[in-house]
Amino acid sequence: MPKLTDEAFASRRDHILWSALRCFARQGFHSTSMAQVIAESGVSAGSVYRYFPSKADLILAAGDWVLGRVLDAADEAVAIRDEASPVAVMRVVFERIHENLHPDGEDRSVVALSVWQEATRDARVAAMLQHNYGELRARVRVLVVRWRDAGHLPVSTDADGLATALFALIPGLIVQHHALGAEIDSGAAFGAIEALFAGAEAAAHAARDQAQDV
Amino acid sequence: MPKLTDEAFASRRDHILWSALRCFARQGFHSTSMAQVIAESGVSAGSVYRYFPSKADLILAAGDWVLGRVLDAADEAVAIRDEASPVAVMRVVFERIHENLHPDGEDRSVVALSVWQEATRDARVAAMLQHNYGELRARVRVLVVRWRDAGHLPVSTDADGLATALFALIPGLIVQHHALGAEIDSGAAFGAIEALFAGAEAAAHAARDQAQDV
Amino acid sequence: MPKLTDEAFASRRDHILWSALRCFARQGFHSTSMAQVIAESGVSAGSVYRYFPSKADLILAAGDWVLGRVLDAADEAVAIRDEASPVAVMRVVFERIHENLHPDGEDRSVVALSVWQEATRDARVAAMLQHNYGELRARVRVLVVRWRDAGHLPVSTDADGLATALFALIPGLIVQHHALGAEIDSGAAFGAIEALFAGAEAAAHAARDQAQDV
Amino acid sequence: MPKLTDEAFASRRDHILWSALRCFARQGFHSTSMAQVIAESGVSAGSVYRYFPSKADLILAAGDWVLGRVLDAADEAVAIRDEASPVAVMRVVFERIHENLHPDGEDRSVVALSVWQEATRDARVAAMLQHNYGELRARVRVLVVRWRDAGHLPVSTDADGLATALFALIPGLIVQHHALGAEIDSGAAFGAIEALFAGAEAAAHAARDQAQDV
DNA sequence: GATGAATGAGGTTTCATTCAT
DNA sequence: GATGAATGAAACCTCATTCAT
Structure with a gap:
């Protein structure tokens, strides 16, 4: 076989990654065996190891993919809503996260739980988490400022x-x-915080008006 | 041999549980082997299995212990602070959680990350988590109301x-x-929310005053 | 099960070691799989790994056993033959080696070939080989002196x-x-060297006599 | 594509063989993977397998090359030194072996250790070894006679x-x-044997003189 | 009741080899 | 003729659990 084009390489790699993500979403990192990933992806063991040198690398890539989608969601929301309140943007971010993580109807947000846990064991995952959440937090801070x-x-x-x-x-x-x-209504949570913001804003305006009066 | 008294039984069980918690805090559930728990506790394999029929049971008990301490923290805080704002109480809860989980200086809050993850794999852990967080959420709701x-x-x-x-x-x-x-200052987060509450309260009072004026 | 006595432990360990030696003699270290050693020994995989933490340890122990028997042979021969020529002693050493390595009729001297080769890959085997052959060479030197x-x-x-x-x-x-x-007759080789020694001795005596005459 | 000329074929084959020899000298046959040989040679996996149908064939060829150089060394020495003692010739053979095996400064005599060991597992290697060492031994016997x-x-x-x-x-x-x-001085070993030969020769002459006297 | 040696299924990974391009 | 991606059997090793003592 001739050398794979970069796209073909990336496409095969993505296929394996998404297969792994399905397994990880169902069972977490450590209860998913490489044999399951191999079966789910439909390729051979050797191929999986060609694209991901070890299970730890596969976990790292899968975690990074999930957190990367979260960061994407934040970027989109922050870029578009210029004049919206931070809470409104966060609400959109949260909705986008779900969309980004469910291109095919399967929930991949659970994988985040596995990432948090894995970061306590694997330094590379910890670094990846720190980087992604550092960036994400910076976005949130921009909204607030x-x-x-x-x-x-x-x-x-x-x-x-x-x-x-x-x-x-x-x-x-x-x-x-x-x-x-299902009893948790995240929309209502954002609504409640939004109400707090609205109240705080009103108070802020009142204070300012009073200051101007003097 | 004579039957163990209930206290002796509970004491040995607790000893094993705490040994396991130390291991779980360091490495998470799945990277901790029963051999490590056995070594940490200093008792025999047979003994550990006498008190906990399987690793899953040990994980369940350890998770329950950790979430139970969180619930304890909430109970104490809710009971004492009658007239405090929900945020002020949450701040105290958060501080108590750390105290309760660090009787000996070792951080056991990481175990919560393992519990969340494990709940996606083990129905009993999921039920335990649901129960504990259901109770905890009810406490928070009481504060708000x-x-x-x-x-x-x-x-x-x-x-x-x-x-x-x-x-x-x-x-x-x-x-x-x-x-x-360390760059995360949870105290500042509570402070920020408290400020929002204060603003909202001022707005609420202003609205009420206005309503009364009419 | 209660704790194994030291003899029972050593006996089980030896049993596994000798099973491994049979495999190693037949196929060399790297073409012998742990599964074969396990089958040959009749115990479980876990047991083998209880007594030898890794295949490298098993190889090291097996090599040490073989070279140790060679050293034993040298010690016995050197101790007993006080007035014999070095070649005569070496001949006995060589015969003893075969006896020591064939307590059950199976040839284990081939394992030496594997040890020499393995020493080029494994530092611990190299050290073990150096130690054993260093000691052995010292014995030979004593004979000569x-x-x-x-x-x-x-x-x-x-x-x-x-x-x-x-x-x-x-x-x-x-x-x-x-x-x-079989066409190699090691006895004849020793005989030839012995003849050389005899010749050299005669010459040495002649030289001394001549020196005295003067 | 056009058929390769015989020289081109032999040249590529030799290139692969020498690449393999470098690997084998560093790590022995079984710790060298075909992937390493392929990387060292810089050609494709398919090409390596075109010139050597299996790893066993590559090992056989590499072993034969090494032992062949030894035989070459013996042939040269035996042919040139007509009137030299067997020990003197052996000393030259030993020096030539090193020269022949180090055309580029890398030691390939270790490969001999791998060959001896491999001969216990692979009948073709055993036959090749027997042939080479049979020939070599015949040369030595000629010297003695x-x-x-x-x-x-x-x-x-x-x-x-x-x-x-x-x-x-x-x-x-x-x-x-x-x-x-390095503590082994092979030159000294040849010197010691040479001394024995000299002594034996003196004794032989003395004996002959005595016989003639009678 | 306690012990700890033994079990063996199952985990991750490697690597000689093939064959479509 | 050459390429190199794909294969999958088999390697080494771990570890939750049992049960004879």
Whole structure:
């Protein structure tokens, strides 16, 4: 066989990666055997190892893919909504995450739970997680600063603290979703935070008006 | 040999459980072998299996212990602070969680990451997680309702949505802590949310005053 | 099961070791699979790995056993024959080697070939080989010095060179035996060297007598 | 595509063979993978298999090449030194072996260790070894007979036994060299044997003179 | 009741070889 | 003729669990 084109190589690699993701979503990293990934992908053991030198590499790539889709979702939402509140954007991010992770109807957000756990054992996964979540958190912080500077939040607002709190919604809602099931309404959670923001904004305006009166 | 007294039985069981927890905190459930638990506990393999019929049972018990300490923390905080805001109570809960999980200086909050992941594989762990987080969420909801009914939040406040959002802080901050390390200041996150609450409260009062004026 | 006594432990370990030696003698280290050793020994895989943590350890132990028997043979021969010529002792050593390595009629001297080869790949085997052959060579050197000092060899004899040459007989004859088969008569080789020694001794005496005459 | 000329074919084959020899010298036959040979040679897997139908064939050819160089060394030495003692010729053979095996500074005498070991597993390698060493031994025997017939050794000398003993020097010194390293002085070993020969020759002459006197 | 040696299914990975291009 | 991606049997080793003592 002649040398694979780059696209053909990437396509085969992606096929294996997505097969692995289906397995990982069902059973987590460590309860998925390479034999299962091999069976799911339909290629030979040797081929899987040609594209991913070890199970750890496959886990790393799968985790990176999932967190990468989350980051993509954030990028899209942040880019488009210029004048929207951070919570509104986060809501869109959260919806996009689900869309990005379900191109075929299978839930891949569970894999995030496996990534968090794996990061405690594998330094490369930890680094990958740190990088992805560092970037993601930076996006959230931008939203907060932009909103505060537009006058919707008091100037005294602690952008870092608020970014941390808003970021927490994403893993926090994923965990609740998987732990408590359908009874969790993440839309309502965003609505509640939005109401808080609205109240805070009103108070901020009132304070400003009062300051101007004097 | 004579039958073990109940206390002796419970004491040996706890000893094994805590040994297992140390291992699980270091390496997660699946990278901890029973041999390691056995070595850490200093008892024989046969003994471990007398108190925990299988590794799955040991994982279940360890997970339950960790989530139970979280629930304890919530109970204490909810019981004591009658007139405090939900955020203030959550902050205390979060601090208590760390205290409860570090009786000996070792961090056991990581085990929560393992529990979330394990729940996707083991129905009993999923049920245990659902029960614990259901209870915990109910506590949070009580805080919200109490606070709203005391007039600190608009009557229109969606208690379920807000409870979901506040609950999200706990796993959300734990994940950020383990992913991003020391740069995450959970205290600042609580502070930021508290500021939002304060703003919302001011707005709520203003609205009420206006309503009364009419 | 209660703790194994030291003898029981050693006995089981020896059983596995000898099973492995049979396999190694037939096929060499690398063409013998652990599965074959396991089948030959009749115990489980886990048991084999309890006594030998890895295949490399089993190879090391097997090699050490074989070279140890050679060293034993040398020790016995050196201790007993006080007044015999080095060649006569070497001949006995060579015969003893065969006896020591064939307690059950199976030839285990081939394993030496595997050890030499393995030493080029495994540092521990190399160290073990160096130690065993260093000791063995020291024994040969003692024989030479003793014989020279007893006046059977010229005082100018290079003990190190002669020791190296005599030592070479052992691997040299083993290789010829395995390469060329039965047509090799190692007894005749020792006889030829013995004749050389006798000639050299006569010459040495003649030289001394002449020196005294003057 | 046009048929390869015989020279082109042989040239490519030799290139692959020498690449394999470099690998075999470094790691032995069984720890060298075909992938390593392929990488070292810079040609494709398919090409390697065109010139050598299997790894066993490559091993056979490599072994034959190494032993062939040894035989070449013996032929040259035997042809040139007509009046030299067998030991002197062997010394030259030994030096030539090293020259022949180090055309590029890499030691290929280790491969001999692999060949001896492989012969216990592969009948074709065994036959090749037997042929090469049979030829080599015949050369050594010629030296001995020639020397004895020239009157340097007693007529009673056992040519076969002495040939076996002298032949043993070659593998015996190679093994010691690889096992014990630089502390082995093969030149000294030849010197010591040469001294023995000299002594034996003196004794032989004395005996003859005495016989003539009578 | 406690012990710990033994079990063996199953895990990950390698590698000699083939054959479509 | 040459290429190199694909194959899959088989390698080494682990580990949850059992049960004779």
